[in-house]
Amino acid sequence: MAPTNVDYSLYLVTDSTSAILGDRDLVKVVQAAVDGGVTIVQYRDKVSDTAVLVSTAKRLHAVTQKHKIPLLINDRVDVALAVGCEGVHIGQDDLDLPSARRLLGRDAMIGVTVSNVEEAQKACRESADYLGVGTMFATATLAKVTASKTNTKGIIGTAGTKKILQAIAESGRDVRTVSIGGINASTVQRVLFQSSAPEKKLDGVAIVSAIIAAQDPKQAAKDLLSLVKSPPPFAAASLANTQKATDVETLLKKAPTVIKEVGSKTPLSHNMTNLVVQNFAANVALAVGGSPIMANYGEEAKDLCKLGGALVINMGTVTPEGLQNYAQALKAYNLEGGSVVLDPVGGGATAIRRGAVKTLLAAGYFDVIKGNEGEIKTVFGTVVQQKGVDSGASTLSDPQKATLVRDLAARERNVVVMTGATDFVSDGQRTFAIKNGHELLGRITGSGCVLGTTISLMLAVCREDKLLAAVAGLLHYEIAAEIAAEREDVKGPGTFVPALIDELYNVQKATSGGDISWLKRAKVE
Ligand code: 3NM
Ligand code: MG
Structure with a gap:
């Protein structure tokens, strides 16, 4: 032998x-x-x-x-x-x-x-x-x-x-x-x-x-x-921790703690994002309780990654140079152990973007991948044709969506969020569906992108349970959207945007002050 x-x-x-x-x-x-x-x-x-x-x-x-x-x-x-x-x-x-x-x-x-x-x-x-x-x-x-x-x-x-x-x-x-x-x-x-x-x-x-x-x-x-x-720096905290929320009740109990911590720590959200949403994302980061920086030059990441924040790579207006910058920043954050969110915007719209998704997945580790149905399918490797950055025709039932996010998360060993009327989030073992949010989110630009920014802030303060961070971000963001949409001064998409920023801020402020009545709206299963 x-x-x-x-x-x-x-x-x-x-x-x-x-x-x-x-x-x-x-x-x-x-x-x-x-x-x-x-x-x-x-x-x-x-x-x-x-x-x-x-x-x-x-x-x-x-x-x-x-x-x-x-x-x-x-x-x-x-x-x-x-x-x-x-x-x-x-x-x-x-x-x-x-x-x-x-x-x-x-x-x-x-x-x-x-x-x-x-x-x-x-x-x-x-x-x-x-x-x-x-x-x-x-x-x-x-x-x-x-x-x-x-x-x-x-x-x-x-x-x-x-x-x-x-x-x-x-x-x-x-x-x-x-x-x-x-x-x-x-x-x-x-x-x-x-x-x-x-x-x-x-x-x-x-x-x-x-x-x-x-x-x-x-x-x-x-x-x-x-x-x-x-263990790799980006996984050290999550591997060490064995106490993870496995049921909805525990998740809902822990989510406000994460939101509160964002308020007290004011973590950095480093956004390498598209030209359309830079201003909106910065405002949302501030409202949620974080500190935004819009920095698209990859070289800067080696300093920024040391500040304890998280990075969002949003390929909404990807260019060859941009892609190199993303890869460079991703490596810097991975090395430091800082969290990274990938938002593969329009990933299924063009051959270039499908290639960019592959390049980025090979270039480093993403703690969270967040996208709509078309984008998540593309990341998984299914060939879809997105119309622009919209999801494209939905072909999956809810159980199929849950399976897809679970399988992709298990494959990448990270957390995957698929947004839609019902959002699905999984870390490969735990999978949840969230039914919060409002139809007006689909009527404004960048509503998905700034969710990525919101999740990045939660990740920055909750490295030990990335799924919990993603759920906290989803709940904060979507429930604020519901509250905003119901306001009397909101007449449509235009007035919805400032109201959303207000309510993101209000949810943060209330939670930090110990008032979590907004959380009664949570629809998680
Ligand atoms: N076999 P480096 S890749 C010898 O895929 C060899 O089977 C490979 O070199 C295979 O570490 C390879 O410099 C070369 O990339 C590996
Ligand atoms: Mg040989």
């Missing part, structure tokens, strides 16, 4: 193309990486002659043996046999697993590259010891060495990886897994967090360039290992 106690946490894959290694000696680089804490090494060399492969592998094996970690050879069973190292890693277009197993014997470790559920299940049936699951993100490393290969594998992201893990869990087979492709210090924690299925986690990450190409491979490995071992 191949050893079962192998530590896959930080799996180094070598690359011998000069673009990555430079003029440095591979064995020295690997030695440094192993000193830094790499837990397993794969020698991957697609270009050298067999004699060079064998002699390099022998030198590498001396390094890994000293540290009692396994050395595997990519693709070349003959080289592994010649060196007597621990095993091989085979791709889908390499020697098949049963043949490799016959040649190497039962004690050898054999890993297989898989990029979909079928490949994973096959490798499990054939008793692979572990799977290299990828490609996680687009990576220049793979392109360089496999340019000659005919089968270009897909980018499967965290969602595709989770699907594979789920299937392995369901099959009941025991196999270790590592994710590979474009993983580095700024993505590794999110990869591990978002890819994990409830019953099966990744065992580690496989990395080429983030270690091999690093100035200091030892330090790079050390840093990566410590990131692998700790």
Whole structure:
């Protein structure tokens, strides 16, 4: 039997193309990486002659043996046999697993590259010891060495990886897994967090360039290992807390506390939002009790993210430059642990926006994704045609909407809010429907956008339960809208806007003063 106690946490894959290694000696680089804490090494060399492969592998094996970690050879069973190292890693277009197993014997470790559920299940049936699951993100490393290969594998992201893990869990087979492709210090924690299925986690990450190409491979490995071992900053609070509101009664009891805290802490709501709603969003943030800043320049986020607030990325008037700014800010907030709301405005309206949604989901972690039916479907990957930023024709029943928000939230491991006559909100486990709000919200511009701003403020003060934050934001906003719409001085959409701002302010003031009579209107189930 191949050893079962192998530590896959930080799996180094070598690359011998000069673009990555430079003029440095591979064995020295690997030695440094192993000193830094790499837990397993794969020698991957697609270009050298067999004699060079064998002699390099022998030198590498001396390094890994000293540290009692396994050395595997990519693709070349003959080289592994010649060196007597621990095993091989085979791709889908390499020697098949049963043949490799016959040649190497039962004690050898054999890993297989898989990029979909079928490949994973096959490798499990054939008793692979572990799977290299990828490609996680687009990576220049793979392109360089496999340019000659005919089968270009897909980018499967965290969602595709989770699907594979789920299937392995369901099959009941025991196999270790590592994710590979474009993983580095700024993505590794999110990869591990978002890819994990409830019953099966990744065992580690496989990395080429983030270690091999690093100035200091030892330090790079050390840093990566410590990131692998700790929860991502954006999830630390929610993972630590076990006391979450699971029923409506508790949610309604806790929501005013969140609203009150916004009033007392005046958190920052950093909006990178569209040209239409900037002024409205800033006014709403103030009325709800927060402190708004409209800052679309991504570079500023590295300072703003340190102020304890939350970020709203609203792609309502997206441009190529804007998209880069969003991604930059998103990374800064993720690193700091600040909350981020995505408002994928008009996500299903154009090809550009569908692409922008994909780019943003791959660029970082969103604590909350909020949109109308068409937008949420688009984020999920359903192709819809939105008419402008309106939701487009509704095709889903209420139970289907509830299922969609739950599935998307479970996939992203975050909170999803779908707005409509009934709003649906879920964190993948808890799903609620909220029937508050008013028809006039559909008659003014930006009513959805400023809900995103409202939720961001709740998130800033309630990181331990993001679903509760979203519900508190929805209730504050929609009940204020109801009260505003009923006012005698409100004659239509035009007079509704200032009344809404007033009532958002009044709900905040009342709640902070201990009067939560407005909450009697709450219709949550
Ligand atoms: N295999 P980096 S991606 C060797 O998807 C390899 O199977 C992949 O390099 C797969 O860490 C990849 O520099 C390269 O992105 C990973
Ligand atoms: Mg291969």
